[in-house]
Amino acid sequence: xxxxxxxxxxxxxxxxxxxxxxxxxxxxxxxxxxxxxxxxxxxxxxxxxxxxxxxxxxxxxxxxxxxxxxxxxxxxxxxxxxxxxxxxxxxxxxxxxxxxxxxxxxxxxxxxxxxxxxxxxxxxxxxxxxxxxxxxxxxxxxxxxxxxxxxxxxxxxxxxxxxxxxxxxxxxxxxxxxxxxxxxxxxxxxxxxxxxxxxxxxxxxxxxxxxxxxxxxxxxxxxxxxxx
Amino acid sequence: xxxxxxxxxxxxxxxxxxxxxxxxxxxxxxxxxxxxxxxxxxxxxxxxxxxxxxxxxxxxxxxxxxxxxxxxxxxxxxxxxxxxxxxxxxxxxxxxxxxxxxxxxxxxxxxxxxxxxxxxxxxxxxxxxxxxxxxxxxxxxxxxxxxxxxxxxxxxxxxxxxxxxxxxxxxxxxxxxxxxxxxxxxxxxxxxxxxxxxxxxxxxxxxxxxxxxxxxxxxxxxxxxxxx
DNA sequence: TCTGTTTGATAGTAATACTATTATATTTGC
DNA sequence: GCAAATATAATAGTATTACTATCAAACAGA
Numbered sequence: 190x191x192x193x194x195x196x197x198x199x200x201x202x203x204x205x206x207x208x209x210x211x212x213x214x215x216x217x218x219x220x221x222x223x224x225x226x227x228x229x230x231x232x233x234x235x236x237x238x239x240x241x242x243x244x245x246x247x248x249x250x251x252x253x254x255x256x257x258x259x260x261x262x263x264x265x266x267x268x269x270x271x272x273x274x275x276x277x278x279x280x281x282x283x284x285x286x287x288x289x290x291x292x293x294x295x296x297x298x299x300x301x302x303x304x305x306x307x308x309x310x311x312x313x314x315x316x317x318x319x320x321x322x323x324x325x326x327x328x329x330x331x332x333x334x335x336x337x338x339x340x341x342x343x344x345x346x347x348x349x350x351x352x353x354x355x356x357x358x359x360x361x362x363x364x365x366x367x368x369x370x371x372x373x374x375x376x377x378x379x380x381x382x383x384x385x386x387x388x389x390x391x392x393x394x395x396x397x398x399x400x401x402x403x404x405x406x407x408x409x410x411x412x413x414x415x416x417x
Numbered sequence: 418x419x420x421x422x423x424x425x426x427x428x429x430x431x432x433x434x435x436x437x438x439x440x441x442x443x444x445x446x447x448x449x450x451x452x453x454x455x456x457x458x459x460x461x462x463x464x465x466x467x468x469x470x471x472x473x474x475x476x477x478x479x480x481x482x483x484x485x486x487x488x489x490x491x492x493x494x495x496x497x498x499x500x501x502x503x504x505x506x507x508x509x510x511x512x513x514x515x516x517x518x519x520x521x522x523x524x525x526x527x528x529x530x531x532x533x534x535x536x537x538x539x540x541x542x543x544x545x546x547x548x549x550x551x552x553x554x555x556x557x558x559x560x561x562x563x564x565x566x567x568x569x570x571x572x573x574x575x576x577x578x579x580x581x582x583x584x585x586x587x588x589x590x591x592x593x594x595x596x597x598x599x600x601x602x603x604x605x606x607x608x609x610x611x612x613x614x615x616x617x618x619x620x621x622x623x624x625x626x627x628x629x630x631x632x633x634x635x636x637x638x639x640x641x642x643x644x645x
Numbered sequence: 646t647c648t649g650t651t652t653g654a655t656a657g658t659a660a661t662a663c664t665a666t667t668a669t670a671t672t673t674g675c
Numbered sequence: 676g677c678a679a680a681t682a683t684a685a686t687a688g689t690a691t692t693a694c695t696a697t698c699a700a701a702c703a704g705a
Contacts, residue, residue, distance in 0.1 A: 209651085211651085211652075226555075227554065227555040229554065232692065233693080234691090234692080242653075243652080244693090245654085248693095248694075253694080321550075321553060322550075324610070324611070325547065325550065326457065327457070333611060341614075360616065360633075361616040361617070363615055364600075364607075364614075364615045364630055372596050372599075372600075375595070375596070375599060376592055376596075378553075382557045383557075383570075385591070386591055386592075386595045387591055388589040388591045388592040401588070405589070406596070410633060410638060432682095439682085439683075460662080470684075473663095473664085473665090473683085473686095474684070476662095476663075
């Protein structure tokens with residue numbers, strides 16, 4: 190099976206981990222460990238032990254663990270955009286594209302054989318639990334200058350253009366799109382941990398309910414009608 | 418001027434800081450310091466230096482800095498609910514109440530003379546930058562059992578009931594209300610740091626734009642119409 | 646085989662998030 | 676107004692974290 194790779198912003202790493210065995214081990218195991226331990230408890234020392242290497246070696250690939258998280262989440266946005274492209278490429282109207290897009294955003298994430306050494310299920314859980322930590326820091330403006338958020342921005346821009354396609358007079362396309370994207374992961378988190386704060390439930394049909402909620406939110410908000 | 422106090426969940430602190438001078442200094446200075454340094458760089462040692470006390474003394478009031486953040490944010494939700502009550506108490510229809518409520522949520526936060534030793538402007542910035550860190554941890558289920566999120570839950574419940582009042586058939590009242598609450602602070606953060614991701618701008622009329630966005634999101638979503 | 650690069654091994658540092666102990670203030674009850 | 680109780684300060688200490696530095700071994704390419 191062929192392994193695809195994304196070309197990610199070079200500021201995300203010191204050395205590209207996709208090109209060496211050690212780099213691939215770092216990626217594979219950091220996804221597993223962050224998922225298990227949470228980002229706070231995750232350390233390069235634990236990672237190094239896991240892959241039978243040393244802290245110093247890991248630092249040759251990533252400046253620090255915060256950048257590593259950026260890398261993983263940057264990868265995730267590239268992957269999500271790639272999947273959205275896959276399911277919208279054959280559709281013509283922006284409305285249909287948006288519908289398909291919501292489906293991809295809300296769906297349960299499964300292992301993707303096109304990509305070796307990344308467990309997409311675990312990575313999705315990392316996004317749900319840790320995404321906000323990439324930008325809720327005092328270095329956010331610097332990180333932004335270096336382009337660390339370009340994956341997320343690129344995705345937002347694409348979806349926003351479809352929103353404008355549906356309703357060119359709508360005033361808040363960017364705000365709405367990032368609300369949808371962040372709400373998707375928030376609702377999953379709440380369903381898991383603070384169920385009284387959500388309405389999507391915790392059962393088997395959770396992803397269908399989430400899709401319905403996001404669809405309602407998006408289309409009711411952008412569709413032109415007289416109310417409100 | 419009379420100083421009001423909120424009765425907060427007792428698990429939020431070891432000793433109630435409202436009752437002693439040292440406790441009040443801890444609260445006052447931790448708001449200032451977390452606002453300045455960010456939660457990661459904030460330590461009990463720096464706080465102790467600031468108030469001419471010691472680390473050990475601070476630990477007698479708060480189990481750790483994470484609990485202190487919970488305390489401050491719990492206080493914030495109580496304060497916001499108190500303000501919402503203030504501006505909705507004389508209104509009769511749930512629709513009017515929702516409208517007034519959005520206004521309070523979106524408005525610029527100013528110093529409130531009813532409460533000593535809390536700088537509400539700084540505290541609001543803390544909520545914007547640090548709120549998510551209260552629940553994005555591995556201890557979230559435990560914290561929830563101890564009732565640390567009861568302030569947020571109480572507010573969500575109140576607003577959700579108005580939503581149901583406007584549209585009793587709407588399927589996602591809780592999900593929508595927490596989306597609105599979290600979106601309010603996210604959009605402010607994005608306007609400050611990642612402006613290309615929002616549509617509310619960074620100018621003087623920012624709070625009015627935010628209010629308009631939240632209002633659109635809320636009322637279009639819950640109002641009954643045939644589209645979507 | 647020579648050369649350069651990658652990795653591993655080891656050591657070290659300043660800071661963090663605590664805990665523990667004891668002495669000194671300060672408050673309170675009587 | 677004094678003893679008892681409690682709150683606070685001062686100090687010390689610990690395990691862990693997030694790095695940085697150095698050097699030797701392994702290996703890969705030419």
